[in-house]
Amino acid sequence: MNQQNVRNFSIIAHIDHGKSTLADKLILKTGALEQRVFKDQYLDNMDLERERGITIKAQTVRLPYRSQKGDAYTFNMIDTPGHVDFSYEVSRSLAACEGVLLLIDASQGIQAQTIANVNLAMAGNLTIIPVINKVDLPSADPDMVREQLEDILQIDSTEAILASAKQGIGVEEIMEAIVERIPPPEGDPDQPLKALLFDAWYDLYKGVMILVRVVDGHLKEGMTIQMMATGHTFEVEELGAFTPVPKRIDRLSAGEVGFVIAGIKKLDETKIGDTVTEFKNNCDKPLPGYKDVKPMVFSGLYPIDGDQYENLRDALKKLRLNDASFTYEPETSAALGFGFRCGFLGLLHMEIVRERLEREYNVDLLTTAPTVVFHLKPEHGDMVVIDNPSNLKKQDRTDTILEPYLRGTIIVPDEYVGVVMNLARDRRGIQLKMEYLTPKTVMLQYALPFSEIVFDFFDHLKSSTKGYASFDYEFLDFRASDLVKLDILFNGETVDALSMIVHRDKAYYRGRELVKKLKEQIPRQMFEVAIQASIGGKVIARESVKALRKNVLAKCYGGDITRKRKLLEKQKAGKKRMKQIGKVEIPQEAFLAVLRTDVK
Template identity: 50%
Template structure:
């Protein structure tokens, strides 16, 4: 196992420590290694005070608990402090160290890590990455080096029950307290009602967010099709950024669309390179370079559109390499591409929460898979329901849910055939009228089916 880990991580076997907290094995070795390899905090002995907020959480009895690392000066009980981002001032009521439990102290000095209670009630005032300074010896500038992470994936989040909207709003504010990369704004959908458009670092971040909402706040939600930020250049030269398919202008207004491109690194055993190349071709990947790390590992550099890797790419990569490949990516640039918006129509009415943006060559296949999925989960009605995928003002795919048919001739025992024909004709006219005025009930499972539909 040590050899496998050393090969995977590219380190010597001597740096792989055998540790078990359960069996109390190697704990002292671990602590010695931390002292040896992790540098101690560096600080300057200067007059002003600066402390970095690295985490925080909400306590319903005492407000926001702020976790800080002191870089310069000191923090004391009773000290008047200021938060740079909000500009608001507070008084420290309690502080201390983070051990198995919170251990109270009179002060925190440079290089130390601890917690602060300062009567902060609004979760938005204590942002992760913000700088705290004292009013007695204030710093002129916040600590340098922290950058707010930029969301790359966007999805609509709606409460399953409309009465949970306010609870969802409060939960988002509290989750954002210790998740600086989470962004949200109000959004309204004709199909799902009131909700929020949320930004995430990636699809895994979105899944963790949904799990936390369910586990910590017990709020059942439904999410719309994830998307990314596109840059749209209109024919009049105006440039806009969109993260929602319904923000996209009509096709005759668009001069160019640009999508985010990611630089990706895939580490894999050599025997799986053929499978990876085939998968990358399906996902519009451009191979840049191949590097052999050793006889058992190779590093492949690719460029992928972000929209192609946020859905099922990682799962498929693990599948075609039997779990041996690792994958990492970071943003490179925006690049022009022939992208289109695809709308899903149920009974000839657009369902805004199901629209998505994709490459023109993949619009038909993806739209076809979604219409087929929806035809399986939307229940039959008393009239025929067409489910269509539309792009660029034309229908590109269709599935049909056949009508429930009542046997109106069941009570006709013999007699003239014209009587049966009259009953069937009357039923036909009724179904035609129902198709014109009837409303289709779309179950929540239908929105989940869209997320699970096979992508081209």
């Protein structure tokens, strides 16, 4: 294949701006698939993606294209996610490209995630082709979007292509722009092999399969390759590309993207971002790879059946291969037994990982309430990282707890500015910037404590602005705050999985609200259950779940009252013993109740 006729590009955009629809149209227009076997959102091959209507995993596809001048080209296209929780997938995909298609909804204009994705593309020095999508909508305003391109993103609006992916308008112009504007990949096919490993997954029959972008040299079957980070060597058994169905090919040359099957059996023998080279003729130095992603949200995952612990560990290993942005390590809970402490990029990411574990690996899970990572700075001693509130033991008055702050960017119509300001103030936000992007659209930037937005900030933002607000965030720094540990007790025993770290000003309200919610979720036992919230041993709220009472007098038809009293006393004594040794049954809903407290 002629390297000059290869084009590698990604499709980037805010959520619901039409990435997957445009990918579908490009697949059909290039003739990669026939209409009879085609289905909408073709590249979204997970059930979860189809159910939710979002892209979770970036997907690659090789497309043939013959330009209007008659030249044959090969497009290596990557469809990327739009949600902020999956920005790691976007940055990984962009490292394998020379250009991007930037989609902007003609009616909504530039949103928070649009700006974040453009910044990623610019940081990688990629060619940006702006596409104003959904021009067929009655509310479409392409002129407004052109203005925003100039004012907000500093992109020449005359280069923007008007399109409707749904109707097929402008698709031909997009493909011609890819040929003319995106440069061919650089790289020397005669140099030693140097390839970037940017995705991997586990196949039951073929072992670990890896997706690579060849930078220099070439790959062919029978070649012995080496992973530069791990040092492991393998023999290439099969090469292929997604067209979009897997297709076997003989060779991958510089600038091309494809998958490699090399008999990789162990999950820890590959690493996302590693450099693949030839064993005997290896390259001088590895590619820069990816910076290690830092999880922002932590939660405990525990198997409901203790016998499934080993299955859960294997499932986490396999999923970690396919999604390098979450972390896990074993932990033990007094309430829940053996499980894993997992780190995620956000709440949606946590939800998706949990659902994938349950669906793809058949593991029944109990998930604890999410928490963010805190830093404990004692007056004497080293800084301690706390990713689990139960690890925070008795606090000393001289200890300082630092919490993560984010720079949140909110783009909203001007009529909702007051509502957004009130919401941000309630969440201890500090305003950094306010700017009118257009006469009717405002961009607000706040420094926000992550612990305040991790639960339901996004839901409140969407509902209070009737869905018009868009939100994006990035890590800012750690700042000292007046934080305390809130413990939940059942019959005097602390349930470590329900502990949380909250701001002192909100601790009483959070504790009171939480014990109310828990009272609704805990099923009645044969003994009374006292639910308490406490701070440093001081109880600040309490609710009781009344005991179930069996009618021991059912068979007493009249007779001496002392007989009835004797039966009731016997029942009372039995319940007292049960209370001493009884374990409270805590359903999954009780842990989710932490997310649904109404405290702002």
